[in-house]
Amino acid sequence: MIRVAMTGVYVDDVAKAHAFYTDVLGFETRHHVDMVAGQVFVTVGAAGAQPDVELLLEPGEGPIAEPYRKALYEAGIPCIVFGVDDVRAEHERLVGLGVRFTQGPEAQGPVITAVLDDTVGNLVQLMQDAPAG
Template sequence: MKIHLTSIFVDDQERARAFYTDTLGFVVKHDIPMGEHRWLTVVSAHDPEGPELLLEPSDHPAVAPFKDALVADGIPAAQFAVENVRVEHERLRALGVRFTQEPVAMGPVTTAVLDDTCGNLVQIAAMNA
């Protein structure tokens, strides 16, 4: 068994596509129209056959309270691995990304938390050398 697909609820699929590809560096794997929304997935540019992230519309009534509670408590909806959190933090900051947690070393890992512009907090993490 392996993880093939996971999702993150987004307020606006087009804004999410732009942020996750143009800013974070993922690439679109599938973009299939489905009525007023799309089956829109992205993958790592370094692992195009790897796990897909579905940028799922947050229209279901249960999603807004869930997302709002996570953001209010500072809990990331997803975590992505990076080679170096501090380097990635600087790169993303230069692109205008807003961080809610600056890079912090916590034992064997360094993390930072950013706002994905689509209603979520996302953590980036790297093991310390």
């Protein structure tokens, strides 16, 4: 069986991304390893859940990553989608913490979504299944 173990998000500042994804979004640090030349390997994951799935906070500079990240952002395309139980409640909580949203909670067919700015060069979509009926 093949399963997702890790995926990455290019960020313009790994330390700032780590703080945002843990302190604001509520993820937990899974790995924080000092590498050579001041680089770090940092992964986060859903606190208390999905222990086998990690999000790598990858440096987003360079000839491939930077144009890719900027193009997604400028086009308004989220780089990743996170599932939540209640998009409206998360939107309210995060707005209270000063998070900027480019799209508030909105029904889109079978789901409700919202899109936030992660402060490190990306848009992130929150999604929940729409209530039945």
